[in-house]
């Protein structure tokens with residue numbers, strides 16, 4: 296039985312799904328727009344300020360068939376956001392093929408620390424110092440979203456911006472627990488360096504998932 300589960304995980308036919316829910320995209324370019332989120336368990340990047348640490352251990356999340364998840368998601372909304380955990384730790388080919396066949400547009404939230412897989416229409420790359428993105432992900436990022444926790448993160452943000460392509464939209468997003476302190480610094484920085492935009496975690500202000 297365990298062998299079958301492992302084989303299905305490897306092939307991407309089943310994935311450890313932590314949760315899936317219909318909400319409003321709270322961050323980045325698509326802020327304010329309806330999207331169905333699929334949160335896949337498993338992440339070894341270990342950001343100390345991660346707001347979903349419960350996602351890190353894949354073993355505590357039910358291994359679910361991607362057929363079923365795709366069907367539920369597509370019945371609610373045609374824009375899907377794959378997140379986690381780190382969704383690129385998994386083979387996304389079967390899930391994304393099924394979603395595409397059901398007429399969906401697929402977005403991903405990723406640290407970029409693992410290779411891209413599957414069919415993705417919009418890549419939100421949020422690089423982390425502990426596990427830098429792969430070159431192949433920088434090249435395809437549609438938006439770059441750097442989390443600002445301290446002053447050094449502005450320097451990190453500029454370094455990261457030099458790795459993405461010219462069309463990538465650049466965002467600075469306050470780390471939630473530091474928002475009172477860093478939001479004003481981001482506002483000043485964006486006025487000084489207007490290639491950047493500010494992204495807020497608006498779903499947290501709205502009290503929605």
Ligand SMILES: C[S@@+](CC[C@H](N)C(=O)[O-])C[C@H]1O[C@@H](n2cnc3c(N)ncnc32)[C@H](O)[C@@H]1O
Nearest residue numbers: 344345346379380381404405406421469470471
């Ligand atoms: C929970 S992560 C999951 C996807 C992927 N592992 C990643 O980090 O991009 C989703 C988004 O939330 C951001 N995030 C996580 N914790 C945060 C926090 N405390 N404050 C602000 N943004 C946060 C991440 O940087 C990422 O852009």
Ligand SMILES: Nc1nc2[nH]cc(C(=O)O)c2c(=O)[nH]1
Nearest residue numbers: 319320321322378404498504
């Ligand atoms: N509403 C809402 N928007 C989001 N944008 C990125 C999120 C994530 O956790 O990946 C997220 C989330 O968890 N909720």
Ligand code: SF4
Nearest residue numbers: 338340341342345380
């Ligand atoms: S990479 Fe994403 S899920 Fe993983 S610890 Fe960092 S913020 Fe959390």
Ligand SMILES: [Mg+2]
Nearest residue numbers: 346347378504
């Ligand atoms: Mg979130």
